[in-house]
Amino acid sequence: MNAGEYADGGPLEPVVDAEGLEKTYGETVALSSVSLSVDQGTVFGLLGPNGAGKTTLVRALTGTTDLDSGSVRILGNEPRAVDRNRISVLPQAFSPPDRLTARELLAYYASLYDEARDPERVLADVGLAEDGDTWYENLSGGQQRRVCVGAAISNDPDLLFLDEPTTGIDPAGRRTVWGLLEALAERGTTIILTTHDMAEAEHLADRVGLLADGRLVATGTPSTLIAEHGGSSRLTVDLETDTESGPSATASTTDDSNLEPPSLERARDAVAHFEYATTREKEALVIHDVPPARIGAVVDALEDGDVAYNGLSWAEPNLEDVYLAVAGDSERRGTMQPTTLEGRASTAGDAR
């Protein structure tokens, strides 16, 4: 039998199959024409700004809100008809009883299902083997979140919804949880992961959906979305600040509204034949679309122009760039506010 086929040779029905979802709250459009299909064993990353409709979509998929129109099937059924042993939802805010230990909590959640994972094993999986006897209220915020992730996987679900599962968890713990989720997906669990953490989405998600104003504005693998919407690579030159004179005292231009320190001016001249933008406050120069092999040419140009700089950093476009380009016009304005962009780069908004 090939992967993706039933024993009779027919194609597998997607684990999540939603068509034409519409949901409004009064004047607010929470979901508009949302269609989505997620196959078994896929980690689907759901991204989007605050208020984009992610929670509403998860509620629609789990049958906990009524839709204005559209159809949803999960695990081959209407959401409300699905066996609760096969599905699990970890909401953003989840507060289990405080006066139980981590071990007791996981044993309690395990007891709710016909078949459950061994609580001791779950404790170890979420990196809390040493903290099983600590009351939930005495665990740190990140440890509490790990217990919540453990509770969510108690029933070894076929379909797992996770809303910001690693918020508050330290980097090492985050890796532990990521490894756990990867292992679950490898064994066939389908995961719908809502996150604002682009690194998390890029690391875990096989496919990503970007919601904005209730619409699914882009769907694809992280790499196809990055290739399509991520823009170009960036080489950032962190310029050495002129210590003797600040920007207002050193302007060599006749245009008073465009005062700039000599280092920046020299740098602009030096890289004039590259596509660049400058970030005045940070005194950095962002040069676009420099393949690694051309970094040396930029370094030569800076040296020829007698430009002093503290460091160079090179970055390929990533999912955050996609997010900002596709879903986050309003978000982008917020992010970019502290920085004045100038220069002649048409993609100046990419500078960071």
Ligand SMILES: Nc1ncnc2c1ncn2[C@@H]1O[C@H](COP(=O)(O)OP(=O)(O)OP(=O)(O)O)[C@@H](O)[C@H]1O
């Ligand atoms: N019960 C409700 N009553 C009225 N409006 C609601 C309700 N639930 C959600 N909304 C509105 O619907 C829109 C989508 O909300 P939703 O909670 O789905 O966004 P979200 O993407 O999950 O946001 P966040 O990232 O902040 O969690 C928002 O404008 C929100 O104010």
